[in-house]
Amino acid sequence: MPTPGRLSRAAVLQEAIALVDESGLAALTMRNLSERLGVVPMALYRHVANKEDLLAGAIDQFVATLPIPDPDLGWREGLSTLAHSIRNTLMQHPALVGPFMAQPTLGPNGLVVIEYAIGLLRDAGFTDDDAVHGEVSILTYTIGFAGLEVPRRAAGYQPDGSVVGALEIPFDDLPEQFRHVREVRPPLAAFVSDAQFEFGLQCILDGLERRLTRGRRR
Amino acid sequence: MPTPGRLSRAAVLQEAIALVDESGLAALTMRNLSERLGVVPMALYRHVANKEDLLAGAIDQFVATLPIPDPDLGWREGLSTLAHSIRNTLMQHPALVGPFMAQPTLGPNGLVVIEYAIGLLRDAGFTDDDAVHGEVSILTYTIGFAGLEVPRRAAGYQPDGSVVGALEIPFDDLPEQFRHVREVRPPLAAFVSDAQFEFGLQCILDGLERRLTRGRRR
């Protein structure tokens, strides 16, 4: 005795995100999802074209939750806040970060982010070309960082640089060929620590600032 | 009349890479791969533990092909050459870039890359901490760039910034909310152009250089 209109595209997408957050990307099957919604698998096809469309819809749904920082922040603080905000939002749905990167476009909700970042840079005096390149550099670094962060976090690498439940590299046994690695002993979690994210971000911002002051000098 | 020892792990991994290069990641099934090798699906399990192991092996195999630049290059040129070399190698096997990013560690062949980059930075006078952070920043940016580049390249975005066979954004129809995007008209391929890759890379290198000169001044 099914109630008509029980399902909607939004409800399907929302449940898909919940399923993926709880059980991972592999658990996202039409059969699993339909069962959670109390419906037969084929009922989903009334609301999504196919599985690819389901995934793209779920991603667009969570991109929409991305908070945009205050437009009155200075360009450095605005971009920095945006980058942290993107990383945090992506890490709230780790199983969707891979599919998110694999989308060929950012989608309509992504345009809001781009508008914000380009606006900050133009208002600060960057040329249009540098504003676009700068915005993309920040986004590429941030999204790429999150993409590498997800599997490492799952393997036990912590934001503070430590590792839980994984083997450390046996530095003392490394051959002479790896002299620097042996001496420096870079922590395994170096790739995904909060400090590392901040370091790379500040490097890019420093590089942008140099372009701004060089441009003014001319 | 099967010849014993016909298969080997290396042969299986090599054929997996060839299959994925030709037909994409979705085509990599035990059944497809075994057919190409003239063998029954279950024969593969003598040489790989399971599909996950097959993919990890294939990735490690192609990471091994990554060329390491001349150690006598200056730190800026060495890192820049390394970054371009990584991007080029990854783009030769686009279907493996996603799985590559999803690996929790770089593997033994990745250690060679890390050793090279940290060595360059230490020899140039960077502190150990900055050498590690700098190396990771460059790798994160480069691998992340390639990760975003693959699906966009497949959608027709070209390295020179143009787009083949895809719709351009209707900039004139954008609402006032998107003032900057409307005025600047950033090319769709901005994310994956050669010029963009170089710009972000130079920003990070500029940021690193500033840390080097600041450190010396103390």
Next chain:
DNA sequence: ACCTGAACACCGTTCAAGT
């Protein structure tokens, strides 16, 4: 030691049918 064959528990998706 290495490969085979049949079987099991899954997939996404089609098609025709119900209400």
Next chain:
DNA sequence: ACCTGAACACCGTTCAAGT
């Protein structure tokens, strides 16, 4: 308009058997 049920052509992987 919306949901159902059966079926099809696939998956990865197990197990027991061949040579």
